Amino acid sequence: MLIDLHTHSSCSDGTLSPQQLVQRAACAGVTVLSLTDHDTTAGVQSAQTAAAACGLCLVPGVEISASWRRQDIHVLGLWLDPQADALQAALAGQLKRRRVRIAAMCAKLTRLGLPGAELLAAVEASAATPTRSHLAHALLDQGYVDKLDHAFKKYLNPGRPAHVIAEWPAIDVVVGWIRAAGGVAVLAHPTRYRLSSGARQKLLTEFVAAGGGALEILSGANGAQHAAGCAALAERFGLMGSVGSDFHSPQFAWNPLGRSLKLPDSITPVWHGRLP
Ligand code: AMP
Ligand code: MN
Ligand code: MN
Ligand code: MN
8 A cells, every 4th residue: 555645736836737746646556645725625536537537546635835933834634525515615715825926026036127917927837736845936937947846945045135025824724624524634845844843843743733633743855764753743743644755746756756755663554443
């Protein structure tokens, strides 16, 4: 059983359509897959149709942005009902925040002497749910950087001149949305946040108090070396464990779908009792 519970499609900042993503996952031997696009479940239904056709189990999911101490924190919602009205209303609010933020970043690019309006138009034309990733691609396509990563390092990362701090809802609000839609909340890639170990523990305390259920123990390309530390945190806070590639594109060849992600034996998997 190969399980990958964190992936992106072209409904957010991935490059494959939900159908292509499911087919590629099936070819890679993935048996349980979740589509977890940023702040949207728009791709879940077509992923589900494609999954049924190739005998793969598709877990409906989403990756929701939250703010904690002015930092972006990502919370995965797994096994939720993508049709739940309150969830869709909440995600509509997230989309508005994303549009406002990208426009503010483009305004900053204009002040830096770049054609912000053109860049914004390119993002809006290419993205139903805009992310910094789309803006980075626009900067690359229009020749303002020569590598995608440079767009982040030069302009879009926190502390860089076109960055805008997002006004996402607090963690407890986001966990509440997920639980109200019947899902389990998973704190994504816990080692990717710039937090002291004390702050990380405070974050986990708040996440658990809000009803968070699991910690992503293995995540993408930087999973393995952090697994033991994350497993210890999960045990300490009584959280289940999750695994996911955070796949975005076949072009990022170092981060394929369903890399062999094995959860430490001491951890209760988030899929325990949830698989058919
Ligand atoms: P946002 O949610 O709008 O802040 O966009 C964040 C997304 O940008 C992440 O989910 C990543 O997919 C992408 N991203 C962030 N940093 C980088 C980077 N250095 N190279 C490529 N993609 C990145
Ligand atoms: Mn992304
Ligand atoms: Mn993330
Ligand atoms: Mn992700």
